[in-house]
Amino acid sequence: RLVALIPLDDAIARSVSGSWWFDVAFFPLDEGNDDAAGDQGAEEDTTSAVVSSDGGINFTLDGDKLVGDQIWPEWTADDEGLLSRSLVVWFRVVVDVVDLGSGEPIEGASLLALLRTSPKNVWRDFTLxxxxxxxxxxxxxxxxxxxxxxxxxxxxxxxxxxxxxxxxxxxxxxxxxxxxxxxxxxxxxxxxxxxxxxxxxxxxxxxxxxxxxxxxxxxxxxxxxxxxxxxxxxxxxxLPARHLEVGPLTVRATFQPAAEVGGDYFDVFPLSEERLVVAIGDVAGHGLSTGLLMASLKSSVAALIYEGYAGKDLIERVNRLLVEHGKSRTMVTLSVIEIDLAEDRLRLANAGHPPAFLVTPEGGAEELMAGSLPLGTRLCRPAVLERPFPVGSVLLAYSDGLVEAASADGEPFGYDRLTNVLSESADLPGSALTAVILDKLSGFTTGSDLADDLTLLVVERNA
The missing domain is CATH 1.10.8.500 (HAMP domain in histidine kinase)
Incomplete structure (x- = not known):
């Protein structure tokens, strides 16, 4: 047990309160009840605190109960606010209270310490x-x-x-x-x-x-x-010249290449004043290889004609050369037409080429049908036919680029449309007939590029 040798009185409390972050007050604590406290207060002029049986604390001065503001002077705050508001707590001092005069402990007495502070004072002391x-x-x-x-x-x-x-x-x-x-x-x-x-x-x-x-x-x-x-x-x-005069015969050729090089071929062989051979053909495909094959075809046809071959024999000989010496099975169409003025006859041999047209002086347009397989296969059997070719007659031979030319909607010009144009223009001379066909074709295709080469060969007999 500890004994308080320093009197815990008001002087000590004021000294502590002046130098710390809190105010303190000490009160004698009577373990009795409120009545006892009242009797004690009547006998002695003192301030005391009594803890009641319900845990509460009553402060008395000369027997009169005190409130908190009467224990201390009014709290002096630096400023207003919640942090400056005073807080009062209490606790019992567990020591024996000794009478300094006699040195004897006071029985049944102890001290109660009251502590008054504020949050602001606590923080100030903490930081200092x-x-x-x-x-x-x-x-x-x-x-x-x-x-x-x-x-x-x-x-x-x-x-x-x-x-x-x-x-x-x-x-x-x-x-x-x-x-x-x-x-x-x-x-x-x-x-x-x-x-x-x-x-x-x-x-x-x-x-x-x-x-x-x-x-x-x-x-x-x-x-x-x-x-x-x-x-x-x-x-x-x-290709030969586009305009050629052979005695009373006038030959006009029109050639319009496509965007890609095709294999269109035509040639004119004036054998005498009264005999003319024209050849027209088409090598399948496009590009340099097609052009070279067309050149080979031209050389072969020319050589055979000058050797005396004609008509069916000529085409069969050319086909044999293609089949025996050709490295590829490229299809080639060929039509060879011989005009004999001495006999006023036209002889045609064809191997898969589009049919030629014969426009007579009477104003008719005949399609010279001579169906056959193209060159390049052993099954090719050239077809031949013969027609009169009097003065005023016009022969029209062409490549498939003419009838296959398409409109903007993809519709081909076609054989029927070509036949109608020739029937309507049969009384025109060869030069005018060529112009009409090209004009009709241009209007039909509306200026679109040709998908294939276009060759138009017109032979007119003037006398």
Whole structure:
């Protein structure tokens, strides 16, 4: 048990209250009841506190009960507000109260300590504590500062690493762009990342490959264009003059090449003043190989005609050459027409070529049908026919590019439309007839490009 050697009285309380963050007051505590407290107050002029049986505390002065404002003077606050409002707590001082005069403990008596403070005073003492709380706070702040400094250093190191890595990736992309600009399309950017920059490098490599492929395609197209131009030049050089006079016969030829080089062929052989042979054919396909085959066909026909072959024999001989010496089974149509003025006759031998038309002086237009398989197969059997060819007659031979020319809706010009045009214009001379056919064709196709070469051959007998 502890014994209080210092009197816990008002003087001590005022001394403590003046130097700490709280006010304190000490009261003798009677363990009795309210009545006992009243009797004691009547005998002695003193202030005391009595703890009642229900746990409450009553303060008395000379037997009169006191309220909180009478225990202390009014609370002096620096400012108004909740944090400056006074709070009062109490606790029992567990010591024996000793009478200093006699040195004997006072039986049945103890002390009650009242403590008055405010949240603002508590905080002020905490921040200005003499128990080195401020030092601890500064230590905490220093620790936090060191922690954030280390974190900042780590973040700076990571950021520097990322910046250097990004810079290297950008330099690789820049080097790739420079190489591509120099024309080195085989260059590829090394891909070492799996982020957006890595995706960009992969996209750059794909773009370079696409450009390389595109340039290869462009070069191939240029090569094909040059090849087609060469084939067109070969084709044009092998065709005869567009206008030719052979005695009383006038030959007019019209040739319109398609966008791609085809295999249209025609030739005129004036064998004498009274004998003329015209040949017209078409090699299947387009391009340089077709043009070369057409040139070979022209040479073969010309050589055989000058050797004396004619009509069916001529076509059979040409077919034999194609079958025996041709490396490919390309189909070739051919029509050979011989005009004999001495006999006023027209003789036609045909192998798969579109039928010619004969316009007579009486104004009729006859389709010279002579069906047969084209050249290039052993099954080809040329068809022949013979017709009168008096003065004023007009022969019209053409390639399939005329009847297959299509309108904007895809409808072909067709044989029926050609027959109608010839029937309506049968009384016209050869030159005018050619102009009418081409005008009707142009109006029908509305200026569209031809899908195939167009050849129109007109032979007119004037006398």
């Amino acid at each position: 504590s003499r128990y080195e709380l401020g030092t601890h706070i500064w230590g905490i702040l220093a620790g936090l500062g060191l922690f954030f400094l280390i974190g900042y250093g780590l973040a700076l190191a990571v950021a520097t690493t990322m910046i250097l890595s990004i810079n290297r990736s950008v330099k690789r992309l820049s080097s790739g762009a420079i190489e591509v600009d120099r024309g080195n399309l085989d260059y590829r950017v090394p891909v070492k990342r799996r982020d957006q920059l890595g995706d960009l490098a992969r996209s750059f490599n794909q773009m370079t490959g696409s450009v390389q492929s595109m340039l290869s395609d462009v070069a191939e197209k240029e090569r094909l264009a040059q090849e087609l131009e060469l084939a067109r030049e070969i084709q044009e050089s092998l």
